[in-house]
Amino acid sequence: MSEAIVEINYDDLIPNNIDLSNDARLKKALERWQPKFLEWWKEAGPDKTRDMEVYLRTAVGVDPKGWAKFGHVKMADYRWGILLAPQVEGRTIPFGKHKGEPVWQEVPGEYRALLRRLLVVQGDTEPASVEQQRYLSATAPSLYDMRNLFQVNVEEGRHLWAMVYLLVKYFGRDGREEAEGLLERRSADTDKPRILGAFNEETPSWLSFFMFTFFTDRDGKMQLEALAKSGFDPLSRTCRFMVTEEAHHMFVGETGVGRIIQRTCEAMRTASISDFSDIESVRALGVIDLPTLQKKVNFHASVTHDLFGNELSTNAATAFTAGIKGRFSETRQEDNHVLREDVYPVERVVDRQIVIEQEPALNALNSRLLDDFIKDASGGVKRWNKIISKCGIDFEINLPHKGFNRKIGIFSENHISPKGEVLSGDSWLGNRSEYLCSESDDTYIQSLMKACHEPGKYANWIAEPRIGIDNKPGDFEYVKIN
Numbered sequence: 001m002s003e004a005i006v007e008i009n010y011d012d013l014i015p016n017n018i019d020l021s022n023d024a025r026l027k028k029a030l031e032r033w034q035p036k037f038l039e040w041w042k043e044a045g046p047d048k049t050r051d052m053e054v055y056l057r058t059a060v061g062v063d064p065k066g067w068a069k070f071g072h073v074k075m076a077d078y079r080w081g082i083l084l085a086p087q088v089e090g091r092t093i094p095f096g097k098h099k100g101e102p103v104w105q106e107v108p109g110e111y112r113a114l115l116r117r118l119l120v121v122q123g124d125t126e127p128a129s130v131e132q133q134r135y136l137s138a139t140a141p142s143l144y145d146m147r148n149l150f151q152v153n154v155e156e157g158r159h160l161w162a163m164v165y166l167l168v169k170y171f172g173r174d175g176r177e178e179a180e181g182l183l184e185r186r187s188a189d190t191d192k193p194r195i196l197g198a199f200n201e202e203t204p205s206w207l208s209f210f211m212f213t214f215f216t217d218r219d220g221k222m223q224l225e226a227l228a229k230s231g232f233d234p235l236s237r238t239c240r241f242m243v244t245e246e247a248h249h250m251f252v253g254e255t256g257v258g259r260i261i262q263r264t265c266e267a268m269r270t271a272s273i274s275d276f277s278d279i280e281s282v283r284a285l286g287v288i289d290l291p292t293l294q295k296k297v298n299f300h301a302s303v304t305h306d307l308f309g310n311e312l313s314t315n316a317a318t319a320f321t322a323g324i325k326g327r328f329s330e331t332r333q334e335d336n337h338v339l340r341e342d343v344y345p346v347e348r349v350v351d352r353q354i355v356i357e358q359e360p361a362l363n364a365l366n367s368r369l370l371d372d373f374i375k376d377a378s379g380g381v382k383r384w385n386k387i388i389s390k391c392g393i394d395f396e397i398n399l400p401h402k403g404f405n406r407k408i409g410i411f412s413e414n415h416i417s418p419k420g421e422v423l424s425g426d427s428w429l430g431n432r433s434e435y436l437c438s439e440s441d442d443t444y445i446q447s448l449m450k451a452c453h454e455p456g457k458y459a460n461w462i463a464e465p466r467i468g469i470d471n472k473p474g475d476f477e478y479v480k481i482n
């Protein structure tokens, strides 16, 4: 049983389904934050887009059957709202030492610092990704892709609002200060960088953007699913709705890379090139060769693996036992959801060999979430490989070993090849340009990034999508550039 579904009123200054008009203190605090957010969006959000009219999906409710409407919206007029999934009556804490107790509607004092930290880390990633993608519209390979970029951007903006709502409503003055901090840090800023590594990397090309949405947004999905199981009910409801929106971001990533692969393979076939390693000939066709795509997979997968933190983490154990952050598929697990006696297999390097050791399952929760992530991502990679094999090209894209190129966690002291071999420092350096893009690879990719802004037209290096957004026809004007 759930409470009645409330439609969102876009006449309100802050559209919401949280009955904001009856919470004067919260309303005042959010209305103070709103102009600062809009200022941040102007300064760090999509560049030179204020007059563009974009065919966007806007959330109008939280009913899974029909929560969004599509229509052209002027970017400068976009409205960000606060949306929570409906409250589930009688919901109990699904895991940890409070398992079976009613969920909390207020923050339990003893878990305040822990929750605040998780909300800030989650909140920090959202504006960071918008900052990373600020300049991409200038080189969009089509209006369809440009529209998808903006859709992702505005929803990341909304996800920032989601975390700010929780901070401001439940954490008083500390929360208001954190909300300001979220607008003060900047991706890759030397003085005030974003909190997590991957969010300080550049997203210089559309290939990087698609890889980012495939891999890094998928970390978002895993982490949000884990938080959606939280015993702190407002966090659970917030994350449940965020996950609904997240699916489109992964669609953009998977189909974006898939369309690049398709175009490359078709161009190779037309030119009768079957040797994928003949990079010069493939690049002469103006498409992205498959070995370079593999290197980008290696980079984005490894940077995203770091986002799961240390494989063995007492922070993660504490958050689980407290009932604050669960596992990816917590409610589908057939164990006791307490994990005090359980073990989990964790890979690590011992005597220059990768071995599997059984570790206390509570300490290994980050490792487990990373494994779930890898499983989830491998489905998409399989679909990419089908595109290649259908074109008769003998090449396979592979996810790199989870120890490859790590800066955080159990493998960060070692050099691991994408295939999972333990290497010496020299051997790693000698092979680095086989594993990751060299400067000349990046220069080549960058040379392709030129705008293609005519309705129905696509840059040469990417195939058309199979279907339009909201079933629109091929020459639909997704963005009116004005």
Ligand code: BYC
Pocket (backbone or CB within 6 Å): 117, 118, 119, 121, 122, 125, 126, 129, 156, 195, 196, 197, 198, 216, 217, 218, 219, 220, 221, 223, 224, 306, 307, 308, 309, 310, 311, 312, 313, 314, 315, 316, 325, 366, 408
């Ligand atoms: N870079 O015990 P540890 C998304 C810090 S993406 C820098 O290893 P823990 C999105 C860590 O913060 C999802 N620092 O790990 C995607 C801690 O510092 P403090 C984002 C790092 O705490 C695309 C210390 O190292 N959401 O939504 O168990 C577009 C020791 O930590 C890194 C979340 O991550 C790193 N890579 O887990 C838009 C969920 N890794 O606190 C959006 C919320 C670790 O001692 N966050 N550190 O100063 C969490 O659950 C946890 O904070 C982490 C780390 C999973 C990130």
